[in-house]
Amino acid sequence: MLFDSLEFLLFLPAVILLYWIIPHKFRWLLLLAASYFFYGSWKAEFLVLIMYSTIVDYIAAIQIDKAVSQFKKKAWLIVSLCSNFGVLFIFKYFNFFIGSRSFFQKFEGAHPKVEWLTSFLEYGIPVGISFYTFQTVAYTIDVYQGKVKPERNIGKFALFVSYFPQLVAGPIERFSKLHHQIFKKHTLDYDKLQKGFRLILYGMFIKMVIADNIAPIIDPVFDNPLLYSQGDNTISLLLFSIQIYADFHGYSLIAIGVAKLMGVNLMDNFRTPYFAFSIKDFWSRWHISLSNWFRDYLYIPLGGNKVSYLRWVANILIVFIVSGIWHGANFTFIIWGAIHGLMYLSEQMVVRAKILELKGAFLKGLGFIKTLIVINLAWLFFRSDSVAKAYLSICKMFGAEPTNETYLSIRDVEHAKSHEAIEGILAGGSFEAKTLVFNSIYLIPLLFLIGMELLIQQKRFDGVVDKFPFWLRWIIYGLLIYFVMAMSGADFYQFIYFQF
Amino acid sequence: MDMIKKIAPRIVLIAIIVVISNFIYKATTYESDLEGSANVLGKFEDAESQADVLYFSSSPNATYSDWQDTDYRSISQMVDDSIDLKVMSVDTGAIHAGVFKHLIKMIPSNSKVKKVVVHLNYRSFGQGWIQSELENAIQKEMVFYNNYPAIVNRYLQGLNAYDAVSSKERERIMLESWEKEPLPFDPPRNTVKTWCAVEKWGDWTNPKRQLADHYIKNFAFTISEDNQRLKDYDEIVEICKKKNLELYFVILPENLEEGEALVDVGLIDLMKDNKDQLKKRYEDQGVTVIDDFDLLRDEHFLERNFPSEHYFEDGRKEIAKSIIKVLK
Numbered sequence: 001m002l003f004d005s006l007e008f009l010l011f012l013p014a015v016i017l018l019y020w021i022i023p024h025k026f027r028w029l030l031l032l033a034a035s036y037f038f039y040g041s042w043k044a045e046f047l048v049l050i051m052y053s054t055i056v057d058y059i060a061a062i063q064i065d066k067a068v069s070q071f072k073k074k075a076w077l078i079v080s081l082c083s084n085f086g087v088l089f090i091f092k093y094f095n096f097f098i099g100s101r102s103f104f105q106k107f108e109g110a111h112p113k114v115e116w117l118t119s120f121l122e123y124g125i126p127v128g129i130s131f132y133t134f135q136t137v138a139y140t141i142d143v144y145q146g147k148v149k150p151e152r153n154i155g156k157f158a159l160f161v162s163y164f165p166q167l168v169a170g171p172i173e174r175f176s177k178l179h180h181q182i183f184k185k186h187t188l189d190y191d192k193l194q195k196g197f198r199l200i201l202y203g204m205f206i207k208m209v210i211a212d213n214i215a216p217i218i219d220p221v222f223d224n225p226l227l228y229s230q231g232d233n234t235i236s237l238l239l240f241s242i243q244i245y246a247d248f249h250g251y252s253l254i255a256i257g258v259a260k261l262m263g264v265n266l267m268d269n270f271r272t273p274y275f276a277f278s279i280k281d282f283w284s285r286w287h288i289s290l291s292n293w294f295r296d297y298l299y300i301p302l303g304g305n306k307v308s309y310l311r312w313v314a315n316i317l318i319v320f321i322v323s324g325i326w327h328g329a330n331f332t333f334i335i336w337g338a339i340h341g342l343m344y345l346s347e348q349m350v351v352r353a354k355i356l357e358l359k360g361a362f363l364k365g366l367g368f369i370k371t372l373i374v375i376n377l378a379w380l381f382f383r384s385d386s387v388a389k390a391y392l393s394i395c396k397m398f399g400a401e402p403t404n405e406t407y408l409s410i411r412d413v414e415h416a417k418s419h420e421a422i423e424g425i426l427a428g429g430s431f432e433a434k435t436l437v438f439n440s441i442y443l444i445p446l447l448f449l450i451g452m453e454l455l456i457q458q459k460r461f462d463g464v465v466d467k468f469p470f471w472l473r474w475i476i477y478g479l480l481i482y483f484v485m486a487m488s489g490a491d492f493y494q495f496i497y498f499q500f
Numbered sequence: 501m502d503m504i505k506k507i508a509p510r511i512v513l514i515a516i517i518v519v520i521s522n523f524i525y526k527a528t529t530y531e532s533d534l535e536g537s538a539n540v541l542g543k544f545e546d547a548e549s550q551a552d553v554l555y556f557s558s559s560p561n562a563t564y565s566d567w568q569d570t571d572y573r574s575i576s577q578m579v580d581d582s583i584d585l586k587v588m589s590v591d592t593g594a595i596h597a598g599v600f601k602h603l604i605k606m607i608p609s610n611s612k613v614k615k616v617v618v619h620l621n622y623r624s625f626g627q628g629w630i631q632s633e634l635e636n637a638i639q640k641e642m643v644f645y646n647n648y649p650a651i652v653n654r655y656l657q658g659l660n661a662y663d664a665v666s667s668k669e670r671e672r673i674m675l676e677s678w679e680k681e682p683l684p685f686d687p688p689r690n691t692v693k694t695w696c697a698v699e700k701w702g703d704w705t706n707p708k709r710q711l712a713d714h715y716i717k718n719f720a721f722t723i724s725e726d727n728q729r730l731k732d733y734d735e736i737v738e739i740c741k742k743k744n745l746e747l748y749f750v751i752l753p754e755n756l757e758e759g760e761a762l763v764d765v766g767l768i769d770l771m772k773d774n775k776d777q778l779k780k781r782y783e784d785q786g787v788t789v790i791d792d793f794d795l796l797r798d799e800h801f802l803e804r805n806f807p808s809e810h811y812f813e814d815g816r817k818e819i820a821k822s823i824i825k826v827l828k
Contacts, residue, residue: 004659005660005661189503190502439532474513478517481517481521482517482525484658485652485655485658486524486525486654487529488654488659491640492665492666
C-alpha cells in the first residue's frame with residue numbers, strides 16, 4: 001500500500017479516526033494491527049521477515065541488558081547484527097555476489113533441488129528491509145552501549161519496529177526518540193491535525209505531481225542513451241535529480257505528516273539539499289536520518305576523525321561506499337558513493353589546508369554550482385542500470401563517441417545484462433533517433449516547487465506557511481489541491497526508494 | 501465542539517476548491533487528457549447519442565490495407581450501409597471486453613440504442629493479451645469511465661486506482677502461465693513453453709519458427725472460470741440483460757490455415773474446442789452468437805509476421821455479411 005494510493009487514502013482516515021476515538025491503552029494495539037496490515041498489503045509473506053527481526057532483536061536486547069559479563073553482551077550483540085545483516089544480505093545482496101540467479105540455473109538439470117533456491121531468489125527484495133533493519137540494529141547497539149533500556153513487551157517492541165508511517169522508507173528513527181512518543185498519551189488538538197495535513201498535501205504534491213510526471217519522460221533516455229541527443233541526455237539527468245528528490249522528500253513528508261496526525265514528531269529527512277554549498281553541507285541536508293545513522297554506527301565506531309590522517313581518509317571512503325551499497329547491490333551505487341566520498345575528502349583537504357574558505361556570496365555561489373554539478377554527475381551512476389550504460393550517457397552528454405569495445409569490456413567486468421538495441425547500434429546498426437517529449441504545462445507546478453523551496457530554505461513547509469496570512473495560505477492550499485488532483489502522474493511508478 | 505467549529509468551515513472551503521478545480525480542469529487540460537488516455541470515451545459519447553446499434557470492437561473493425569483494398573470501409577460501416585438501423589462503432593486499437601463492459605454500463609436507460617454488437621476475439625482470452633504491455637494504459641483509461649466528476653477521475657488516475665501491475669510483474673505472470681498452465685496434450689505439447697521448444701522450423705533465426713511460436717503463445721490455452729476475459733464477457737451479458745439491450749457477439753475469424761501449416765492440427769482442434777465452449781456458454785445465456793471463427797481463408801488476413809485479426813477488404817465484407825444477415 002503506497003502512500004499515494006487509493007487504498008491508503010481509505011486506510012489512513014480509518015486508522016486516525018479510530019486512534020482518537022478509542023481509549024489510550026488500546027491505541028498501541030490498533031497501531032500494531034494497522035502497521036502489520038499496511039506492511040502485509042505488499043506481500044503477506046514479508047511479515048514473516050519483520051516478525052523474525054522483531055523476535056531476534058527483542059530477545060537479543062533483553063539478553064544484552066541482563067548479561068553481566070561483557071563477553072555475553074558482545075555475543076548477543078553479534079547474534080543480533082548477524083541476524084539482521086544476514087537477512088539483508090540474503091534478500092538484497094546475494095544475487096550480486098553470486099552474479100545473478102543464473103548461477104543456480106546452471107545446476108538445475110543436474111541438481112533439481114536447486115530449483116527452490118532460484119524461486120526463492122526471484123521473490124524480490126522485501127519492501128523497506130534496509131530501513132527497518134537499520135532501525136533495529138541501532139536499537140540493539142544502543143542497548144549494548146547502555147543508551148536505552150530494552151522494551152520488555154514484545155508487542156510494543158513490534159510496534160516500534162513496524163510503525164507504519166516510517167516503516168518502508170524512513171525516516172530511520174532511534175528508539176530513544178520514537179518509542180516514548182508512540183506510547184505517550186496524546187491529546188487531540190487542531191494544531192497537530194493542521195500541520196499533519198499540510199505536510200501530507202505538500203508531500204503528495206511533490207511526489208505525485210513532480211516526481212511521477214518526470215519518470216515517464218526520462219526513463220526511455222536512461223534505457224537507451226544512444227537514441228537521444230546530447231541536450232536530451234543532459235536535461236534527463238537534471239530532471240532525474242529533481243525526480244529523486246521529489247520522490248523521496250515527498251514520501252518522507254507524507255510519513256512525517258501522517259505521524260503528526262497522531263501526535264508523533266518524526267525527524268526531518270531533507271532540508272533543501274540542492275542549495276548546499278559543499279558535499280559535506282549536502283549530506284547534512286539529504287536523507288538526514290541515514291547520514292546520522294552512518295555517522296553514529298559506522299563512522300564513529302571506526303574512529304571518526306580521532307585517528308591518523310590516512311585512517312580518517314579510509315574511514316570517510318568506507319562510510320560513503322557502504323552508503324552506496326546500502327542503496328543497492330550494483331557497481332553503480334558503489335561508484336556513486338565513491339564519488340561523494342572523494343569529493344568530500346577533496347573539500348576537507350582544502351579546508352584543512354586553509355587554502356579556501358567558503359565566505360562571501362561569490363565563493364558560496366561557486367561552491368553551490370560545483371556541488372550541484374558533482375551531485376548531478378554522481379546521480380548519473382545512481383540512475384543508470386549499469387556502469388556500461390552510465391558510460392554511454394557520459395559520452396553522449398560530453399559529445400564524445402562511445403566505442404563498442406569499451407562498452408562491452410565494462411559490461412563484462414560488471415556482469416551487466418546485455419541490451420540488444422544498444423549493442424546493435426554500437427555495432428554499427430541503424431537506428432531511429434528520438435527526442436525528449438514533455439508537456440510544457442507541467443512547468444507550472446515545477447516552477448511552483450522551486451519557488452516554495454526558495455521560501456522554505458532550511459525550514460519546513462508547515463512552519464513556513466504558518467506565518468502566511470489566512471488568505472495566502474489558502475491560495476497555496478488551493479493550488480496544491482488543484483495540482484494534486486488534476487496534474488498527478490497517472491502512470492504506475494513505484495516509489496524509487498522502495499527498492500532500497 | 502471547538503474542534504468541529506474549526507474544522508467544518510475548512511472542509512467547506514476544500515469542497516469549494518474542488519468544485520472550482522473541476523471547473524478549471526474541464527476548461528483546460530481535460531480534453532487533452534481524454535485524447536491522451538481515453539479517446540474511445542469521446543467516440544462512445546458521440547455514437548451513443550445517435551445510433552440504434554452500438555458496435556464495440558478494437559482494431560479488427562477498421563484496419564485496412566492501403567495498397568490492396570479499394571473499399572476502405574470498416575466492418576461496422578458496411579453493416580450500417582446495408583441495414584435500416586443506424587450502426588456506429590466504438591473502437592480503438594488494443595481495447596477489449598474489459599473496456600466494452602464499462603462503456604456499455606454507461607448507456608443511459610433512455611438511450612435510443614437497442615442493440616449492441618460486440619466483437620469476441622478468441623486471442624483476447626490468452627495470457628499473452630491479458631498481460632499485454634498495453635494493459636496498464638487500458639486500465640488507466642478506464643478510470644475516466646467512472647461516473648464521477650472529471651477531476652475526481654483524474655485524481656483516481658494519479659492514485660493509480662486501477663489494476664496497475666508493473667510490466668515486470670505482468671511478464672512474470674505471462675511466463676508462468678506459459679510454463680505451468682497444462683494443455684490437453686501429451687508432452688512436449690502439454691505446456692506452451694515446452695511446445696514452443698519443439699523445433700519444427702529449425703532455430704530462432706527462421707521467421708517461420710518465430711511465427712509458429714507466436715501462434716502457440718497466442719492461441720494455445722484453456723479457458724478456466726477465472727479467466728479475466730471470460731468474466732468481462734459474462735459481465736457484458738449481465739449488463740445488457742439489466743438494460744434490456746439485444747446483445748450480439750461476433751466471434752472473429754482466426755487464420756486457422758496458417759496456424760495448422762505452421763504448428764499442427766492439434767492447435768486448431770484446441771482453438772475450435774475453446775471457441776465451441778464459448779459459443780455454447782453465451783448461447784445458453786440468450787446471446788445471439790455470430791460464429792465467424794473459420795469464415796476466412798489465409799489470403800484474407802493482412803499481417804504476415806504476427807497472428808492478428810486484421811482483414812483485407814474481402815474479409816471485412818464477409819464478416820459484415822454475416823452480421824447483416826442476423827441484424828436485418
